[in-house]
Amino acid sequence: MTQLPGPSLCGALLCWVCLSAPGLAVEVEVPAEPLGVPLGKTAELTCSYSTSVGDNFALEWSFVQPGRPISDSQPILYFTNGQLYPTGSKAERASLLHNPPTGGVASLKLTDVRPSDTGTYLCHVNNPPDFYTNGLGLINLTVLVPPSRPWCSHSGQTSVGGSAALRCSSSEGAPRPVYNWVHLGSSSPPSPGSMVQGKDPATEEEGTQDLGKARNSTHPQYKFQACDEVTGQLILTNLSLASAGTYRCVATNQMGSASCELTLSVTDPSKGRVAGALIGVLLGVLILSVAVFCLRRFQKERRKKRKEIYGGSDLREDAVAPGISEQTSVRADSSKGLLESAPSASTVTTTKSKLPTIV
Structure with missing residues (x-):
């Protein structure tokens, strides 16, 4: 009775046949270095593959923002069944350098790049029933922007x-x-x-x-x-x-x-204190000057009011009554500074009436 080979031997033979057969492995190649493109220019993301394209060949480009996991990638375009389907927010600016991408080149062209285009781009080639070992390529794109005014x-x-x-x-x-x-x-x-x-x-x-x-x-x-x-x-x-x-x-x-x-x-705090003292002195002088000015103005107004009250037709205190002539002697006492007025009988003369006297 012939002994059949073990399971491990069968698996190894199957893998060797699959890998050695032409067109059964998809290899995707992308640049290892990050890509930098100035703002507003066109970016060309190079992606090539090696496989025998069949009826079920499909290509997908997707994008993920910096710092996010690959599972959060968003599609940019599909190619399947001989048709190209752009999708997402970059659909109007995204296209393939070679369409259809069935000749081993799956490069993406993105026009008028913007700061929001900075991130990781995924080139995914699928060609069932091929067995592929590396059907995915990652490209990091940085949109170069000059510094804004700091x-x-x-x-x-x-x-x-x-x-x-x-x-x-x-x-x-x-x-x-x-x-x-x-x-x-x-x-x-x-x-x-x-x-x-x-x-x-x-x-x-x-x-x-x-x-x-x-x-x-x-x-x-x-x-x-x-x-x-x-x-x-x-x-x-x-x-x-x-x-x-x-x-x-x-x-x-x-x-x-x-x-x-x-x-x-x-x-300089020391200069500030000196300046403060100087300002204080100047302010004090200004206040004193205003006070003196106001006092002098007040006195002037007061004298003016006195002249208005006692001037004109008002009767003076030293007026002499009609019919009486008074000679007043004024002596200046230099030691006391007083004014003295002393009328006497010899200095007062009574005016006799000129009317006839009736006996």
Whole structure:
């Protein structure tokens, strides 16, 4: 009796026959390197395959956003039964370089690329009843976008001896921009105590640099590389009056650059106290001047009212009654400062009546 081969031997023979037979394995090839395409240009996603195309041949292109699993991919187009079916939000911009894609080339063309087109594209070739070992290819596409104008801000204690944090960030830019700071030169000499954390542009060595030594006549615009080029943050410590001025942040990637500026004001508390005292003195002088002016005006108005009351046809206190002539002697007492008026009998003369006397 002839002994039949075991199950393991039969399985191995079947696999060898399937793999050695022509057209029974689908191999998809795509570029290993990510693809970068400038904004608004046309992207060509290369995909090729090797198999004997049959009646059931099908091709599918799909897309998944960055950071999402492959299972969340969304279809872009299908090719099956000799017909092409674009679908999804990219349908109007997606097409095949070779249609029909039955000659081993299944490359995708995507026109007018946008930032939302950045992600992973899946080229899936299916040709049943082929046994395929790798019928799927993945291509990473990045739409290159220049940095948008960054936003500059600062926080901290911007007084002499204090510290300040300068921040810079762009809302758009692919690949991610890197940030650098530039301190525009000023006419005043920098203080040797001003320090900055970052990199010296001359040595590219990290650490704390002396701002006074860095910003000299040979560095009218001293360039700082931020401690973290991704976040765009620059820390200034031990501020001095020379630390004040205009700071410019430059966001850069391979597509271009953009910048923003901010003005940093450094205050000196000691000068502030002197200025406050001076302002207080000036304010006191002003208040006193106003008070004197108002008092003088009040006195002037009072004298004016007295003249109006006792002037004109009013009877004077020193008027002499008709028929009486009075001679008043006034003596000035220099020691007492008083005015004395003393009428006497010898100085008063009675006017006799000129009318005839009846006896």
